[in-house]
Every structure is written in C-alpha cells, then in structure tokens.
Amino acid sequence: MKVLFLGGAGMIGSACADEAVASGLDVTVVTRTEPRRPPPPGVRTLRADVRDAAALREVLGAEDFDAVVNWVGFTPDDLRAHPEVFDGRIGQYVFISTCSVFARPVPQLPVTESTPRRQPVFGYPRGKIACEAFLEESYRESALPLTIVRPAHVYDRTVVPVLAGWTAIERMRAGRPVVVHGDGTSLWTLMHSRDFARAFVPLLGNGHAIGESVNLVSGDILTWDQIHLELAAAAGVRRPVLRHRSSEDIGALLPGWRDVLEHDFRHSMFFDTGKLRSLVPGFAPAVSFAEGARELVAHHDKEPRLRTVDEDLDAAFDRLIEQTDTRPK
Numbered sequence: 001m002k003v004l005f006l007g008g009a010g011m012i013g014s015a016c017a018d019e020a021v022a023s024g025l026d027v028t029v030v031t032r033t034e035p036r037r038p039p040p041p042g043v044r045t046l047r048a049d050v051r052d053a054a055a056l057r058e059v060l061g062a063e064d065f066d067a068v069v070n071w072v073g074f075t076p077d078d079l080r081a082h083p084e085v086f087d088g089r090i091g092q093y094v095f096i097s098t099c100s101v102f103a104r105p106v107p108q109l110p111v112t113e114s115t116p117r118r119q120p121v122f123g124y125p126r127g128k129i130a131c132e133a134f135l136e137e138s139y140r141e142s143a144l145p146l147t148i149v150r151p152a153h154v155y156d157r158t159v160v161p162v163l164a165g166w167t168a169i170e171r172m173r174a175g176r177p178v179v180v181h182g183d184g185t186s187l188w189t190l191m192h193s194r195d196f197a198r199a200f201v202p203l204l205g206n207g208h209a210i211g212e213s214v215n216l217v218s219g220d221i222l223t224w225d226q227i228h229l230e231l232a233a234a235a236g237v238r239r240p241v242l243r244h245r246s247s248e249d250i251g252a253l254l255p256g257w258r259d260v261l262e263h264d265f266r267h268s269m270f271f272d273t274g275k276l277r278s279l280v281p282g283f284a285p286a287v288s289f290a291e292g293a294r295e296l297v298a299h300h301d302k303e304p305r306l307r308t309v310d311e312d313l314d315a316a317f318d319r320l321i322e323q324t325d326t327r328p329k
Contacts, residue, residue, distance in 0.1 A: 007072030009035030184225035
C-alpha cells in the first residue's frame with residue numbers, strides 16, 4: 001500500500017512513519033525543509049511546500065496513492081487546493097485534526113465523535129474546526145474520500161506533557177513547589193506516540209473509515225495531580241510539593257498560557273473509544289504513563305541540552321506561590 005505523508009516530520013508523524021514502514025507500507029514524505037526527525041530507512045522524502053498546489057503537483061507528478069495523510073493543515077487555506085490536486089488519484093485523504101475542537105465545557109461526558117465542536121477564542125482549534133468543515137463539504141459535494149483523525153494529548157520521550165516542561169521536573173528535584181492549575185483534579189488523557197501510531201496505521205486504507213471522524217485517544221484517565229506525581233516518581237522525587245492556582249491567576253501572570261488553560265486544560269476531558277476499537281479491533285494502549293514518564297526522564301537525563309529551565313517561568317511560579325500563600329487566612 002502506497003501512503004503519502006504531507007508533513008509528518010514531527011513527534012507523532014515520525015512515530016507513524018516508523019510504524020507504517022514496520023507494517024510493510026510504502027511511505028513517501030513531503031516536507032518543505034529537512035525533517036527535524038530523520039525518517040526511517042526505506043521512506044522516500046520529497047521537497048515541496050504542501051500548501052503550494054503547483055509545487056505539490058510538480059513534485060508528485062502523476063503518481064497515485066492509496067492514502068494521503070495531511071499533518072500540517074491548520075487553516076482552510078493550507079489545504080484548499082487538495083481536493084482538486086488529489087481528485088481521482090487517492091483512495092483516502094486523512095486529515096489530522098485535534099480533540100481540542102470540542103466545545104468547552106463539554107455538555108456530556110465521555111466525549112464521542114458527535115460531541116459538539118465549538119471554539120470562539122482559542123486560535124489553534126478554531127482553525128482545525130474550519131479545516132474539518134471545508135473537508136466535510138468536499139466529502140459531500142465532490143466525494144473526497146475523507147477520514148478525520150483527532151489526537152488528544154500525545155507525548156514521547158522528548159516531551160514533558162505539562163506546560164512547564166522540564167522546569168517542573170527541576171523544581172521538584174530541588175524540593176521547590178510546582179504550580180498546578182485548578183485544584184489538580186480535572187480529568188485528562190495522555191497517549192504515547194507509539195500507541196498512537198499502532199492505532200493510526202490500521203486506519204490507512206481502511207474503507208470503513210471513509211466519511212468518518214475518529215477520536216484517536218488512549219482511553220486512560222488521569223488527573224493533573226496524577227500526571228505531576230508520575231513525573232515526580234520517574235524523576236526520583238518521593239514527595240513533590242504541588243501548589244494549586246486558578247487558571248485565571250496563572251494566565252494573568254503567564255499570558256502565553258491563558259488560552260490553552262482557560263479554553264482547554266482546565267476542563268475535564270475523557271473519551272469514548274468505541275469507534276476507534278470498532279475500526280481497529282483489539283487495539284489497546286501498551287505504554288502506561290508511568291512507563292512513559294520513566295522513559296522521558298531517562299532520555300532527558302542522558303541529554304543535558306534537553307534539561308533546560310525557563311528562568312522567566314521559574315520566577316513566575318515563585319511569584320504565583322508567594323502572592324497566594326501570603327494572603328491572610
């Protein structure tokens with residue numbers, strides 16, 4: 001089976017390329033620049049801006065593909081030409097969206113593929129919603145063989161899946177408090193990139209997935225406190241100090257965090273995985289977060305360049321803790 005990745009040189013796409021090659025697929029990756037993560041042996045790489053219809057046509061020639069995966073569509077303009085470019089030459093067009101498209105607060109849990117989509121403020125999911133709407137219209141009007149895949153929060157050994165990143169680990173190791181938004185009990189789901197890839201590759205060329213959207217999530221449920229505690233345990237910290245602050249207070253001091261906290265991370269999110277399991281029978285996540293946390297801490301400990309502390313963030317955490325802890329009781 002011939003598969004074309006438009007982009008896909010990042011964390012998730014690289015894991016999926018590895019899995020696709022291991023599964024015997026013929027993979028071609030088109031990127032504008034040298035991939036940040038080298039593709040596995042056997043992958044053909046082409047250079048073009050996938051948002052440029054003329055450049056894409058030139059680099060692909062008249063070649064057909066069983067499946068095309070768009071990893072880099074963030075606004076409709078990024079993919080507006082694709083229904084025409086790929087008309088009659090592909091068996092499936094897979095758009096990588098995000099579970100952040102779902103309205104917050106979610107009207108009913110668990111989240112399913114039919115949960116309402118809405119985001120009036122946060123730019124990233126707003127763009128993805130617009131892309132989904134454009135492609136769905138192309139599916140209805142011109143028979144684009146569309147599958148929408150929505151990851152939630154995916155990580156690997158290179159990514160500490162909290163907004164503070166490695167700064168949080170260093171603070172915990174030093175016995176200093178780490179700020180957690182809300183009261184730490186809102187529900188969240190994490191998925192290792194290897195598990196994502198194992199669930200994703202069987203969707204390629206899967207006729208049952210045409211016309212469908214699929215929330216590709218692990219189904220595991222964690223609180224934000226649990227996430228921090230697992231990271232602490234992996235880092236060898238037995239009793240980390242967590243301090244809880246409102247998303248509004250954190251966003252006021254760290255404006256870059258405001259949208260993602262107030263319109264995403266503060267809300268409890270967990271998912272029904274029935275559709276995924278019906279399309280990929282037998283799938284179950286193999287990497288627990290405890291295992292994934294140990295893996296990422298070990299990787300960072302071997303790579304000094306990854307163990308960077310954001311000094312501005314470090315100081316902001318101190319101010320958040322001080323300004324609240326010193327209030328009159």
